[in-house]
Amino acid sequence: MNQLKRTPMYEIYQETGVKTIDFGGWELPVQFSSIKKEHEAVRTKAGLFDVSHMGEVEVKGKEALPFLQLLMTNDVSALSQGQVQYTAMCYEDGGTVDDLIIYKKADDDYLLVINASNIEKDLEWLHFHEWEGVSVTNRSSEVAQLALQGPIAEQVLQTLTATDLSxxxxxxxxxxxxxxxxxxxxxxxxxxxxxxxEIYCDNAGAPILWKKILDAGANEGVVPCGLGARDTLRFEARLPLYGQELTEEITPIEAGIGFAVKVKKQENFFGKVRLKQQKEVGPERKLVGIEMIDKGIPRTDYPVYSGDKKVGTVTTGTQSPTLKKNIGLALLDKAYTDIGTEVSVDIRNKQRLAKVIKTPFYKRSEK
Structure with missing residues (x-):
C-alpha cells in the first residue's frame, strides 16, 4: 500500500484531532466541524482552506510565451505582469488534459497552478512538448497554498500585513x-x-499563517474548512472539477468554459480544430444545471433519461446548503439542454423527475 502524501499542515491536523481521508493519494480532512457550517461560514463570513496538495509548475525562458500559447486554450499573450488567467490544456482531439491558472511574473517567467490529481500527467505532457529556450520545473513539493475565502476575507487578512490588499x-x-x-x-x-x-508560501510558513489567520478571524467567525465545503461551494458557483465536469473525454466547450478557449488567437494550440468547430456549430452535448422535481439527490455518474432514452450523466450533485434544493450538473445531449426541459434521473433504479435550470446556482451579490 502506497504511503499517503501529506501537506505541511498535517501536524496541525494531528493536534486538532480532525479526521483525514485518502483524497487522490493525499491525507486531507473532509471537515473540521460540519460541511454545512463551513459552507455557511464562507458564504457569510470567511473560511480558511489548506490546498497545499495543488501543483505548482514554473515555466521560464525566452520561449515561455510561445510554448504556453501552443499548450493553452486561452490567449496567454493577453496577460500583463501581475495578472492571473484561467485556462485549459487539451489534447489534439479537444479532450481536456487539465484546467489550471497561470500567473505572469515576467515576460519570461510564469507559474502554473494545476490540479493535484493531474500533477504527474500534466508534467509529462509539458515536458514532452518542451523545447530549447523554455524550462519546465515542478515546484509542487516546495510550495504550500492556503485559501481564505468569504466576504470578510480582506478585512481579516489585512490585519496581518502592511500591504494594501484592496x-x-x-x-x-x-x-x-x-x-x-x-x-x-x-x-x-x-x-x-x-x-x-489564495496565498502561496514555503512549507515552513503555512502552519504559521494558518494559526495567525484563524487567530485574527476568531472573533469574526472565520473557521477552518475541509474538502467537503470546498466541493459544495465550487459546485454552487458552477466551477468545474477535473475528473467530473472536465475529463480526457469532455472538452472545455462541452463543460461550459468556452470563455477560456480563444479560437481566434493565431497560434494552432492543441485541440483548436475541434474546439473551433464546437464553438461555431455548438457541441453535441452540454453541461447544464438540473433541479430535482421529485425527491432524491442526483449523484455523480447517475444516468439521466428522457423517457426510455439515456440522454446524459450527472457529473456532480448534492443538496445545496445555500439553496436547500437537490440540484446537479449533468452532461446532456444537446436536444435536452434548454431551460425548463424535463428529464429523469435514475436514482437507485427509480426514475426521478428533474428539470434543466439556469446556472450558476449561486452568484454572490456585488457590493
Whole structure:
C-alpha cells in the first residue's frame, strides 16, 4: 500500500484531532466541524482552506510565451505582469488534459497552478512538448497554498500585513507580501464563488499563517474548512472539477468554459480544430444545471433519461446548503439542454423527475 502524501499542515491536523481521508493519494480532512457550517461560514463570513496538495509548475525562458500559447486554450499573450488567467490544456482531439491558472511574473517567467490529481500527467505532457529556450520545473513539493475565502476575507487578512490588499483586484496577484512575518505570493482568486485570496508560501510558513489567520478571524467567525465545503461551494458557483465536469473525454466547450478557449488567437494550440468547430456549430452535448422535481439527490455518474432514452450523466450533485434544493450538473445531449426541459434521473433504479435550470446556482451579490 502506497504511503499517503501529506501537506505541511498535517501536524496541525494531528493536534486538532480532525479526521483525514485518502483524497487522490493525499491525507486531507473532509471537515473540521460540519460541511454545512463551513459552507455557511464562507458564504457569510470567511473560511480558511489548506490546498497545499495543488501543483505548482514554473515555466521560464525566452520561449515561455510561445510554448504556453501552443499548450493553452486561452490567449496567454493577453496577460500583463501581475495578472492571473484561467485556462485549459487539451489534447489534439479537444479532450481536456487539465484546467489550471497561470500567473505572469515576467515576460519570461510564469507559474502554473494545476490540479493535484493531474500533477504527474500534466508534467509529462509539458515536458514532452518542451523545447530549447523554455524550462519546465515542478515546484509542487516546495510550495504550500492556503485559501481564505468569504466576504470578510480582506478585512481579516489585512490585519496581518502592511500591504494594501484592496490594490489586488480580481485575478491579480502580488509577490513578496509579508503576512505575519511570512513571505508570500497573494492572489485575489479562489474556488468558492466568493471574494478571497489564495496565498502561496514555503512549507515552513503555512502552519504559521494558518494559526495567525484563524487567530485574527476568531472573533469574526472565520473557521477552518475541509474538502467537503470546498466541493459544495465550487459546485454552487458552477466551477468545474477535473475528473467530473472536465475529463480526457469532455472538452472545455462541452463543460461550459468556452470563455477560456480563444479560437481566434493565431497560434494552432492543441485541440483548436475541434474546439473551433464546437464553438461555431455548438457541441453535441452540454453541461447544464438540473433541479430535482421529485425527491432524491442526483449523484455523480447517475444516468439521466428522457423517457426510455439515456440522454446524459450527472457529473456532480448534492443538496445545496445555500439553496436547500437537490440540484446537479449533468452532461446532456444537446436536444435536452434548454431551460425548463424535463428529464429523469435514475436514482437507485427509480426514475426521478428533474428539470434543466439556469446556472450558476449561486452568484454572490456585488457590493
Amino acid at each position: 490594490n489586488i483586484s480580481f485575478f491579480r496577484f502580488q509577490d513578496g507580501v509579508n503576512i505575519a512575518g511570512v513571505n508570500a505570493l497573494v492572489s485575489r482568486t479562489g474556488y468558492t464563488g466568493e471574494d478571497g485570496f
